[in-house]
Every structure is written in C-alpha cells, then in structure tokens.
Amino acid sequence: MQGLIALLEQRVLKKFKGSFMSEYNHPYKDVDFVIKEIVEFDSFCQNAGLEDINSEFASVILNEAAKLGSEVIAPLNTTGDSQGSSLKDNKVQQADGFSEAYQQYMENGWSSLTAEEEFGGQNLPNLFGTAINEVWQSANLAFSLCPMLTQGAISAIKHHGSDSLKQTWLPNMIGGQWTGTMNLTEPDAGTDLAAIKTKAVPNDDHYLISGQKIFITWGDHQMTENVVHLVLARLPDAPAGVKGISLFVVPKFLLDEQGNTTSQLNDVHCTALEHKLGIHASPTCSMSFGDNGGAIGYIVGEAHKGLSYMFTMMNHARQDVGLQGLAISERSYQQALEYAKERLQGTNKDGSRFSIIKFPDVRRMLMQMKASIEAMRALAYVASNETDKSRYAKTAEDKAKHFSRVELYTPIVKGWLTELAQEITYLGTQINGGMGFIEETGSAQHYRDARILTIYEGTTGIQALDLVGRKTLFDKGEQLTQLLSEIEQTSVDLKQYPQLTQLAVSLENAVKTGQEARSWLLDNAQTDKSAAGSVSVNFMMMFGYICGAWMMAKSAIKSQQKIDSGEGESEFFKAKLVTAQFYFDHLLPRIQTNMAIIQAGSDSIMSLPEDQF
Amino acid sequence: MKILVTVKRVIDYNVKARVKADNSDVDLANTKMALNPFCEIAVEEAIRLKESGAATEVVVVSIGPKACQEQIRTSLALGADRGIQIETDTMPESLNVAKLLAKVVEVEQPGLIIMGKQAIDSDNNQTGQMLAALLDIPQGTFASKVELVDEKVHVTREVDGGLQTVALNMPAIVTTDLRLNEPRYASLPNIMKAKRKPLAVQTPEDLGVQMKTHTQLVKVEAPTERKAGIKVNSIEELIEKLQNEAKVI
Numbered sequence: 001m002q003g004l005i006a007l008l009e010q011r012v013l014k015k016f017k018g019s020f021m022s023e024y025n026h027p028y029k030d031v032d033f034v035i036k037e038i039v040e041f042d043s044f045c046q047n048a049g050l051e052d053i054n055s056e057f058a059s060v061i062l063n064e065a066a067k068l069g070s071e072v073i074a075p076l077n078t079t080g081d082s083q084g085s086s087l088k089d090n091k092v093q094q095a096d097g098f099s100e101a102y103q104q105y106m107e108n109g110w111s112s113l114t115a116e117e118e119f120g121g122q123n124l125p126n127l128f129g130t131a132i133n134e135v136w137q138s139a140n141l142a143f144s145l146c147p148m149l150t151q152g153a154i155s156a157i158k159h160h161g162s163d164s165l166k167q168t169w170l171p172n173m174i175g176g177q178w179t180g181t182m183n184l185t186e187p188d189a190g191t192d193l194a195a196i197k198t199k200a201v202p203n204d205d206h207y208l209i210s211g212q213k214i215f216i217t218w219g220d221h222q223m224t225e226n227v228v229h230l231v232l233a234r235l236p237d238a239p240a241g242v243k244g245i246s247l248f249v250v251p252k253f254l255l256d257e258q259g260n261t262t263s264q265l266n267d268v269h270c271t272a273l274e275h276k277l278g279i280h281a282s283p284t285c286s287m288s289f290g291d292n293g294g295a296i297g298y299i300v301g302e303a304h305k306g307l308s309y310m311f312t313m314m315n316h317a318r319q320d321v322g323l324q325g326l327a328i329s330e331r332s333y334q335q336a337l338e339y340a341k342e343r344l345q346g347t348n349k350d351g352s353r354f355s356i357i358k359f360p361d362v363r364r365m366l367m368q369m370k371a372s373i374e375a376m377r378a379l380a381y382v383a384s385n386e387t388d389k390s391r392y393a394k395t396a397e398d399k400a401k402h403f404s405r406v407e408l409y410t411p412i413v414k415g416w417l418t419e420l421a422q423e424i425t426y427l428g429t430q431i432n433g434g435m436g437f438i439e440e441t442g443s444a445q446h447y448r449d450a451r452i453l454t455i456y457e458g459t460t461g462i463q464a465l466d467l468v469g470r471k472t473l474f475d476k477g478e479q480l481t482q483l484l485s486e487i488e489q490t491s492v493d494l495k496q497y498p499q500l501t502q503l504a505v506s507l508e509n510a511v512k513t514g515q516e517a518r519s520w521l522l523d524n525a526q527t528d529k530s531a532a533g534s535v536s537v538n539f540m541m542m543f544g545y546i547c548g549a550w551m552m553a554k555s556a557i558k559s560q561q562k563i564d565s566g567e568g569e570s571e572f573f574k575a576k577l578v579t580a581q582f583y584f585d586h587l588l589p590r591i592q593t594n595m596a597i598i599q600a601g602s603d604s605i606m607s608l609p610e611d612q613f
Numbered sequence: 614m615k616i617l618v619t620v621k622r623v624i625d626y627n628v629k630a631r632v633k634a635d636n637s638d639v640d641l642a643n644t645k646m647a648l649n650p651f652c653e654i655a656v657e658e659a660i661r662l663k664e665s666g667a668a669t670e671v672v673v674v675s676i677g678p679k680a681c682q683e684q685i686r687t688s689l690a691l692g693a694d695r696g697i698q699i700e701t702d703t704m705p706e707s708l709n710v711a712k713l714l715a716k717v718v719e720v721e722q723p724g725l726i727i728m729g730k731q732a733i734d735s736d737n738n739q740t741g742q743m744l745a746a747l748l749d750i751p752q753g754t755f756a757s758k759v760e761l762v763d764e765k766v767h768v769t770r771e772v773d774g775g776l777q778t779v780a781l782n783m784p785a786i787v788t789t790d791l792r793l794n795e796p797r798y799a800s801l802p803n804i805m806k807a808k809r810k811p812l813a814v815q816t817p818e819d820l821g822v823q824m825k826t827h828t829q830l831v832k833v834e835a836p837t838e839r840k841a842g843i844k845v846n847s848i849e850e851l852i853e854k855l856q857n858e859a860k861v862i
Contacts (some may be wrong), residue, residue, distance in 0.1 A: 025627065028645065032641055060686065064799045072798075122805060293813035569643035 023338075023442065024074040024139050024331060026066030030060055030374060031131060031574060037558040038378045038551060039385045041127060048392035052127070065132045068108060072101050072276075074139035080281025081445045085221070087283075090269040092220035095281040100142060102223040105136075106176030111147060115154060119170040126316075126391070130323060130384035134377075137327030141449050142281035145326075146218040146558060147177055152317050153180025153230045156247065159302035160309045168259050169249060170227055175570070178261075179224050183213040183250075183287060184310065185229040190215075191462060193307060194242045197234040198289065200297060205249070209233055209250055210290025215456075220252065220270040224315050226261040227252040229268065231289065231297060232306050239304065248297035249307035250289065261591070269294040278448035314458075315410045317382055321457040322413035325421035325510030326376040332428030332446040333369040339432050340366060356431075364586075365427045371583040372424055374576075375548035376417050378555060378592040383409035401475045408471050408479045409547075414461030415537075416544025418453035425450040464536035467543065473525055473532060478519045480543075494553055497560045499577075506584045507553050513591050514546050517598050524601060534602035542594035549588045556580040614724035615670045615785075616659040619714060621704075622690050623734040632835045639734070639833055648684045651729025655690075655791040657796040658759055659727050660692035666763045668725070670694050674717050677704050682812060689807035690799035696812040699820070709817075709824045711743035716820035718748060721782040723784060725766060730755055730788040740790035751781035755790040761791040 035041045036055045045053050070254040080095040087093075105111070114129040115121025129151075136144035154173050157166060172178045173472045189195035198211025209231055213219075220227060238244030267290050274284040289295040301309055340362055344353040356362045386409060390402035425447040429436035436443040454460045472480055488511045494504035517539060525530040535551075559573035624630055624639065625647040631640045648656075662668040673688040675681045677839035685696035699713050718726060722856040753759075753768025757776065760767040763817035769778045771790045799807075817824055844850045855862045 002821070029643075057808070060683070060690075061804055062692070064801075064804060068798050104798065107800065108798050109803075113801060122801060572643065 006586055023335060024070045024077075025334065026062065026070060026135060026138075027330060027334075028059070028062065028066065030063065030377060031134075033555070033558075033576070034378050034381050035059075035127070035131065038554055039127065039381050041385065044249040044385060044389065045125075046373075048388070050392070053125065061124075061128065062131055062607050064108075065110065065135045068104060068110070069135040069139035072104055073136060073143055076101055076143065077140040078442060078445065080140065082280075084280040084440075085273060085283040086343060087270060087273045090220075090271070091222065092270050092273065092283045092285065094221045094223060094283065095142075095403075098221075098281065098439050099223040101143065102176075105147065106224075108604040109176075110136075111150065112174030113172050113431075114151075116158065119158075119166065119183040120174045120500075123331045125385075125389040127381060128387045130319075130381060133320060134323055134327050134330075134380075137324045138331045140281070141324060141328055142279040143157050144327075145178075145279065146221070146223070148182040148320055149182055149217055150176075151320075152176075152313050155313050155316060156230055156302060156309055157249065159312055160247070160305075161249075162301075165249065165298060165300065168244050168255070171546070173221075173228060175375050177224060178226040178251075179218060179221070179227045180230065181216055183216055183219075183229050185215045186212060187214055189232070191459070192312075193232065193245065194240075196232055196234060196245055198231065198237050199292065200246060200248055200299075202232040202235070203294070203439050205452075207233075207235075207248060207297045207299060208290060208294025209248055210294050213287040213289070215274070216270075216285040217282055219283065221283060225253070229287070230300070233297075234309070235303055242307050244304055245306040246302040246303050247309050248294050249300060254296060267292045275408045277451050278445070279452055300399075315406050315600075318410050318414040318463070319380070320575060321453055322415075322417040323380050324411075325417035325419075325450070326380050328446055328450045328593050329369065329373050329376065329421045329424040330534075332425045332443065332450070333373055334382035335441070335443055335446065336369065336428040337366060339435070339443075340486070343433075343435075345355065362431060365431050365583045367579070368451045368586060369424050369427050370422050371552070371579050372548075374555065374579055375583055375587075376420060379409075379544075379547050380413055380417060382551065383413045404479055408467075408483060408563070411467040411471060411540060412544050412547055413539045414458065415454075415460050415467070417548070418450075419460055419541065420544070421450045421453055460540075461536060464540040467523060467535060467540045468536045472518065472521060480514070480518050483547075484511050484518070487511050487514075487546065490550055490553050490557075490560035493557055497557065500553075500556055500560060503553055503556055503580065503584055506588060507549055508593060510546050510549055510588060513595050514543065517542055517595055520598055528602055530602035530606045534605045535598040538594040538597045541545065542591045542598070545588055545591050545594070549584060552580040552583040614668050615672060615721060617718060617721055617723035617726045618652070618655050618659045618671060618673045618688065618693065619726070619728045619740075620656065620673050620675045620681075620684050621649040621729070621732045621734075622646050622675065622677055622684045622850060623649045623732050626650055626733060627798045632833050636834060638830060646680070646683070647734045648687050648732075649729050651687075651733070651789055651791070652684075653729075653796045654791070654793050655729050655787075656688045656691050656693060657725040657794045658787075658789060659725075660755075660797075661794065662759075662761070663692070663726075672721060672723065674699065674714065676701055676710055676713055678702060678789065678798050685812055686807050687799065689810045689812070690804040691797065692803065694758045695810055698814045698859075700814055700816050701824070705738050705824055706826070706828055707740045708743055708827055709822070710740050711727075711747055712742070712822050713820055714744050715747040716822055718744075718784075725783060728786065728788050729784050730790055741786050746785045748784075748786075749810060750786060751779075752786040752788070753779050754780050754788040756787050757790050757792045759793065761786055799846060845860060 035058055041055045076097045083095045085092055085094050094418045094546045112121045114124055117123045157169055173180055186196055200207040200209050231248045231250050232245050233248055234244055235246055250268055251266055254266055256262050270285040271288045272286040340357040341355055343356045345356045346354045386402050388408045390399050393399035393402055429447045432441055434445045436442045491504045491507035494500045555576050559576035562568050562573045563570055625645040628645050633640045663671050671693040672695055673685055673693045674687050676699045682698055685698055689696055728741045755771045757771045758766045758769035765780045766783055766785050767778055767780050768787055769776050811816045
C-alpha cells in the first residue's frame with residue numbers, strides 16, 4: 001500500500017513539477033557525451049588553466065537550467081504560440097506566463113552566465129552559454145530570443161562602449177533587470193544596411209535619434225522595468241554608405257542621475273507588430289524613434305564605426321541562430337519519437353496492435369532526425385568551444401588559429417544547421433501523419449517556428465556567400481585546407497579500429513570531394529564572376545555534411561573505445577555507432593550531389609535573360 | 614539554532630527504472646541520479662527557516678559513495694551552509710543510516726533534524742522514525758506545515774483522517790510530506806558559491822559505527838504490464854471474477 005501511495009505521490013510530484021506538460025526533456029546523455037568526448041572539454045579547461053571548471057561542473061549547471069527550461073519555460077511554448085503578443089496604446093503585451101517565467105530566469109541568474117565579472121557576470125566559458133542556450137531554445141524558441149538579443153546588446157556595449165557607458169548599462173542588462181534589442185533593419189535597409197536612413201543629431205552630452213526601424217525582436221514588452229535599444233543611425237556629417245553608420249544606446253525609459261530607471265518614457269515606441277508564420281510569442285516590432293523631437297541616445301564607441309561593431313558580434317549571433325536550428329530539431333524529434341512509440345497503426349497476426357515505430361520508413365525518418373541532430377550538436381558545441389580556445393590561447397599564433405576556425409565555422413553552423421532544421425521539423429510532422437498537420441499535437445508549431453531560422457541573422461544565401469567569399473576565396477582556401485587535413489587525420493585514426501574501416505574509407509573520400517570542390521571554386525571564381533554565387537549554397541551544404549561526418553566519425557571512435565574498454569553504458573555507445581553508420585549511409589552521400597551541381601557551375605543558373613522570367 | 618538535513622541520492626524521478634537482467638536489483642549504471650524529491654523539500658524547509666531568522670545554520674548530510682557529493686552540492690547551491698558526506702561503498706539499509714545519523718547528531722547537536730519522509734527508490738519510510746527512537750527524541754512525520762512557536766516546533770501532519778498538529782520539544786525530527794513546500798530552483802550565483810562551501814568527508818569507522826546486514830534483497834521484478842480491461846455481462850460475472858481472478862473479495 002505504501003508503495004502504491006508513494007507511486008501516486010511521485011505522479012503528483014511530477015505533475016506539480018510540470019513534467020507531464022513540458023514535453024521537453026533535456027537530452028543530457030548526448031550533451032554530456034559531446035562535451036566530454038567530442039569537445040574534450042576537460043583537457044581544454046586544463047590547458048586554459050581554468051580552475052574549478054570542468055565537464056562535471058557543466059553537467060551540474062546544465063541540470064539546473066534544464067529543470068527551469070523543462071518545468072517552467074517549455075510549458076509556455078504552446079500557449080505562447082496560440083496567443084502571441086498584442087499591441088495596445090503603443091505597449092506590447094507579451095503572452096501569458098512569460099513575465100513570471102522571465103522573472104525566474106532572471107532571479108536564478110542565468111542572464112549573467114558568460115558575462116564579465118566586473119559587471120556582475122559569472123565569466124563562464126562560451127561553451128556553457130551554448131549548451132544552456134540550447135535548453136532555452138528547445139524549451140521555447142520565442143521566449144529564448146529575448147535573452148539572446150540581450151546577450152548581443154551586452155556584447156556590443158562591452159566590446160565597444162566607453163567605460164561610463166559600460167558602468168551605466170551593463171550591470172542591469174547582465175543582471176537581467178533590463179533586456180536589450182538590436183535595431184538594424186529599416187524598410188529599405190535589410191541585408192543592405194548601407195541604405196540606413198535613421199538620423200542621430202548631437203545635442204549636449206547625447207544625441208537625438210529619429211527614424212523608423214522594423215523587424216525588432218522583443219522591441220517592447222512588460223517583463224522588465226526597462227528595455228535598452230541598440231540603434232544604427234547616421235550622424236549629420238556621415239559619409240554615405242556603410243562607412244557612415246554609428247551605433248547608439250537608446251533606452252525605453254530615461255535614467256536618473258544615479259542610473260536608475262525613471263518613469264519618463266523616451267521618444268521611442270512600438271507602432272506595429274508583425275503577423276508571422278512562426279515564433280508567435282516573440283513580438284516583432286516596428287519601432288518609431290523621435291516622433292516628438294528625438295529619442296535620447298548615447299553613442300557606442302566612435303562615430304561612423306557602427307557597422308564594424310556589429311560585425312564583431314556576428315560570429316556569436318550567427319552561431320547562436322545555428323544552435324536554434326539544433327534546438328528546434330531536438331524538440332521536434334522528441335515530439336515525433338513519442339508519437340511514433342504510442343501511435344498504434346499495425347496489426348499482428350494474433351490481432352494485437354503495434355505502434356508505427358516498427359515500420360521501416362518511420363524508422364528511416366527517426367534515424368535521419370537522430371543522426372542529423374547528433375551531428376549538429378557536436379558541430380555547434382565544437383564551434384562554440386573554438387571561441388573559448390581563441391580567448392584562452394597562450395600565444396598570439398594559437399589565438400589567431402582558433403579565431404580563424406571560428407570564422408570558418410560560423411557560416412557553416414548558421415547555414416547548414418538551420419537548413420537541416422527545415423528537413424528535420426518536416427520529418428517530425430511527417431511522422432505524425434495527419435495529426436502532424438493538426439496544431440494540437442505541437443509538431444506543426446516546431447515546423448513553423450523553424451522556418452525563420454534560415455532567414456534572420458543573414459539568410460542561407462548570405463552565409464554561403466560568406467563561406468565562399470570572405471572565408472575561402474579571400475585566403476585562397478587556406479582555412480579549408482587546414483580543416484580538411486584535420487578531417488583526413490580522423491580518417492586515419494578510424495582505421496585503427498577494424499569495425500570502423502568502412503567509415504574510414506567514406507570519410508577519406510569525403511575529404512577528397514571537399515578538396516575538389518575547393519579547387520573548383522578557386523579555379524572558376526577567377527574566370528566566371530557568377531561562379532562563386534551560383535555554387536555557394538551547395539558548397540556550404542557540402543562542407544556542412546563533411547563537418548557532420550567528421551563529428552560522427554569522432555563519436556564512433558570514442559564509442560568504440562568505450563565499448564572495447566567495457567566502460568560506461570554499452571547500449572548508449574552501440575547506438576552511437578549505429579547512428580554514425582546511418583549518417584554515413586544516408587546523409588554523407590549528399591555531397592556527391594552537391595559536387596555535381598558545383599561542377600555544373602553558373603551556366604544554367606545565369607544564362608536565361610531576365611525578361612524570360 | 615542549527616538544522617541538520619539529510620539528503621539521499623536516488624534515481625531521477627523522470628527516469629524509467631530498469632531491472633537488472635538477473636533480477637538482483639534496479640539497474641543504476643549510467644542512470645540519471647538526482648536529489649530525492651522529499652529530501653529536496655526538507656532542504657527547502659530548512660532554508661526557509663534560516664531565511665526567516667529562526668535558524669542560523671543549515672547542515673546537510675548524505676551517506677553513500679563519492680557520487681553523493683553531487684547531491685550535497687545541489688543542497689548547498691539551494692542555500693545550505695555546509696555538507697557532510699559519510700563515505701560508504703553502497704547505499705546502506707535504513708537502520709545503519711539511522712545509526713550513522715545518530716552519531717552525526719551527537720556531534721552537531723542540531724535543534725531540528727529535517728528529513729524526507731521516504732526515498733523514492735526503496736520507499737521504506739522508516740529512517741526518520743528509527744533515528745527518533747535511537748536518539749529518544751520527539752518526531753513529527755509526514756509534515757505539511759512546520760512552525761517554530763516559543764521553544765517548540767509545531768508540526769502539522771498529514772494523517773489518514775485529515776490533519777493533525779503536534780507540538781514537539783526540541784531537538785526534534787521532522788519528516789517532510791509532499792505538500793510542505795515547493796522547492797526553489799538553484800540560482801547560478803548560488804551554484805557557483807556552493808563549489809566553495811565546506812564539505813567534510815567521514816567514514817562509518819570515524820563515527821564508530823559498525824555496519825550490519827539486517828535484511829537481504831532477494832529479488833527485484835518489474836511490475837507486470839497492465840492488461841486491457843474487459844466488459845462483464847452481469848453482476849454475477851463481476852463478483853465471480855473479483856473472487857476467483859482478482860482474489861480481492
């Protein structure tokens with residue numbers, strides 16, 4: 001009887017902790033594996049001289065974040081989607097429950113994770129930020145954008161602001177009492193920011209800002225006492241184009257002498273909210289600055305350097321959006337897997353029924369989701385740790401080496417992960433069958449929410465251009481060559497394990513294909529000015545699949561070692577081997593298609609005259 | 614006043630328990646472990662008493678292999694001041710736990726001992742009671758409310774017929790029920806601070822306790838899978854089934 005009562009109580013407990021509703025469980029086993037075995041975080045910490053920080057501590061912190069994520073933030077995902085946010089009297093009202101969840105997020109100090117100690121941050125490695133952002137993003141993508149944008153704003157002020165600007169704005173932003181936004185886009189200036197028209201006029205110790213901004217994520221809300229906008233604008237004497245743009249801090253409420261928020265509104269407000277395909281709970285605002293004479297703003301760094309300041313944050317912001325591709329895929333996979341195990345749609349000879357996970361084609365889809373997600377996670381975390389390696393490097397040479405790797409990974413992480421997320425959330429919905437098309441199952445939301453990811457923070461096309469242009473043609477393919485030689489080394493390592501020789505051959509061939517694509521690009525970009533742009537997306541996707549294969553190969557080696565030594569849970573490592581095999585069988589062959597398309601060049605893409613469209 | 618809180622490392626309540634192939638025990642290899650939820654409630658209650666000014670120090674104690682330091686750290690991150698781990702190779706049975714705890718109480722001299730009413734792994738619900746007997750001090754079990762009034766602790770207990778409030782002289786033992794409080798989440802700064810809070814390690818020998826075996830785990834089996842229900846055609850058939858198949862009447 002006691003046992004029964006205890007069982008009932010555990011159920012009550014679960015319910016009271018929200019886990020019945022959350023539908024999101026942190027994939028701690030895979031995360032742990034990637035941090036320990038693929039990133040090899042412990043040896044990084046030792047080399048970097050980070051005391052007290054190791055993979056065990058990472059798991060403690062992640063465990064706590066995962067509780068908040070799955071029990072508090074995830075249950076708001078569905079309501080946020082159906083309710084969205086609303087605009088009344090120029091004030092944006094966020095979805096129900098978001099404010100309370102944000103309070104908990106703030107009070108538990110998560111906003112301070114990677115920020116500098118000087119301003120109240122915990123100064124933990126970038127990898128922690130990545131692993132923990134995955135939690136918020138999987139739990140509730142729309143919610144997670146608010147802290148993410150704040151992190152970007154913090155980073156801009158930290159890197160480029162004057163001391164007094166940092167003292168004034170950073171502590172409350174790092175503490176989470178104020179959130180931040182990025183005001184870049186204007187109706188006529190999206191990808192081409194050179195066209196920015198917003199004006200900034202000097203006035204005493206500040207500037208008066210006026211203009212219109214659109215697509216401002218979390219541009220207004222009632223969750224915190226203030227919102228700090230970072231705004232790109234032009235000074236009266238600014239040169240034309242990208243070299244004439246400056247960056248300003250513009251608060252929603254003005255501060256008093258002591259730097260506390262007052263009730264006096266600045267001359268900035270939200271004029272409209274966009275109706276969107278996904279991320280409904282994230283208010284996408286049109287912002288109007290200076291309707292009544294000018295919003296008070298303070299310049300960040302020097303005049304006319306705003307756009308280059310934005311570029312320093314770009315690697316981080318873009319990798320973070322890549323991570324969102326992983327996060328939404330994980331959520332979609334968990335939902336689809338649960339459905340596949342529960343949905344009875346087959347009948348045995350004895351009349352009993354079985355669930356759809358027994359069907360090979362459902363398995364194929366689940367395996368594709370699983371294999372993609374594991375490769376994506378490993379790549380996202382490895383790329384994130386490169387930032388740490390660069391930061392803690394002991395020599396300038398080492399620092400530059402890792403920074404170049406960050407630069408190279410960024411368009412791949414952003415482009416490849418978010419493109420893969422489209423396919424994975426599509427499969428998630430497909431596994432659900434008709435029920436996937438019905439909103440109530442939640443699958444459709446993941447599919448819709450994922451759609452923005454290939455667009456914002458630089459479209460897939462922009463990422464691909466970055467990879468072929470600044471990251472490859474610019475250095476004559478030097479970085480890519482280094483990356484490919486490291487991958488080649490892994491194919492040599494694979495050969496030490498008789499069970500993995502097949503993977504070794506495939507990886508070796510993949511490296512060759514990558515080298516061919518690189519050479520093709522370097523050769524043809526000289527003679528055909530449309531070549532790079534025409535092949536760029538296939539080029540980027542190819543390197544995504546090759547990097548993914550590299551990660552899966554490393555994971556196979558580690559798993560084989562664990563199985564051979566009898567250490568740990570063999571089932572988990574056996575599953576890793578199968579998943580790596582699936583990746584090599586089903587995803588890696590796509591690079592042959594990419595290669596064929598690359599070799600076709602720009603002819604059939606560009607030869608049709610415009611008036612034939 | 615000092616409060617002693619006992620915490621146990623158990624299988625995470627979200628994890629589906631697997632039985633070992635030889636039916637000797639639950640398979641805990643590479644299974645996610647966590648702080649026993651009832652212990653978490655005990656820690657929370659102690660911290661609240663400290664925050665209200667009623668207590669000055671919260672000491673957490675756990676018994677088990679080194680891994681249980683993780684649960685002590687979690688408790689420290691929630692707000693406890695220091696930890697004690699009593700190192701044992703395996704999770705000892707309740708009476709040994711109670712004997713070890715009795716020694717800790719002798720040394721620490723807490724005014725209040727707060728424990729989970731039971732651990733969700735073995736579901737024994739007996740350590741608190743045993744400890745009270747060994748120490749010969751009052752106990753308030755299944756607490757849904759704890760209040761310090763004058764020199765006594767008032768414990769509202771969840772009993773079959775409703776609620777019962779008892780006033781206990783201190784030191785006393787309180788075992789927590791589910792509805793006593795809703796535990797907080799550990800904050801990031803507190804997790805960071807917890808790394809530097811003192812954690813002492815002792816052995817049963819240090820405490821002069823000889824571990825004895827009183828019970829033997831014979832066999833562990835997974836619950837039989839629930840079968841689909843059937844419709845009966847008459848009351849007679851129902852009674853027949855209840856008598857002969859279910860054997861409940």
